[in-house]
Amino acid sequence: MMPLPERQRSAPVEFEMDDRAARAALAHHWAASNANAFEAEHKIYSEDAVLDYPQSGERIRGRRAIQESRQVQPNEKHFAVQRIVGSGDLWVTEFVLTYDGKPSYVVSIMEFRNDLVVHETQYFADPFMPGPSRAHLVEPIHK
Numbered sequence: 001m002m003p004l005p006e007r008q009r010s011a012p013v014e015f016e017m018d019d020r021a022a023r024a025a026l027a028h029h030w031a032a033s034n035a036n037a038f039e040a041e042h043k044i045y046s047e048d049a050v051l052d053y054p055q056s057g058e059r060i061r062g063r064r065a066i067q068e069s070r071q072v073q074p075n076e077k078h079f080a081v082q083r084i085v086g087s088g089d090l091w092v093t094e095f096v097l098t099y100d101g102k103p104s105y106v107v108s109i110m111e112f113r114n115d116l117v118v119h120e121t122q123y124f125a126d127p128f129m130p131g132p133s134r135a136h137l138v139e140p141i142h143k
Contacts, residue, residue, distance in 0.1 A: 019087050022112060026084050026091060033070075034079040042067040046116040055124055075099040089113060103127060 025044055032040035045063040052059050060066050078098040085092050089112040097106045104124045111119040130138065 030081050046118050050119050052121040
């Protein structure tokens with residue numbers, strides 16, 4: 001076998017996180033979130049990550065600021081992941097986040113670069129009463 005020329009051997013190679021590794025990183029992140037394990041929870045973020053909350057109009061820049069924003073949050077919280085879907089550098093997690101016993105339905109969209117989250121957007125939706133006009137068309141969801 002012929003050796004590669006020097007410039008080919010030393011060229012940097014970028015590898016995209018494989019889907020199994022991304023799914024495992026997300027599962028670890030959400031389990032750590034549920035356990036209030038703040039250091040473990042935030043290892044998924046790059047140092048310059050950005051977190052957006054469109055409903056409140058907030059943007060938080062940097063892994064440490066994201067972590068601190070969650071540490072100072074006074075409510076008792078619980079995460080129940082419903083599903084994780086995605087591939088490559090874009091992943092979506094659907095979960096129920098319960099603050100002090102009140103559930104919110106949340107979608108988190110995470111963008112990865114070099115195996116870390118560089119941007120996350122979280123959308124929150126509160127439960128609402130079903131419309132009586134469609135009662136004959138629906139069945140209740142019990143989770």
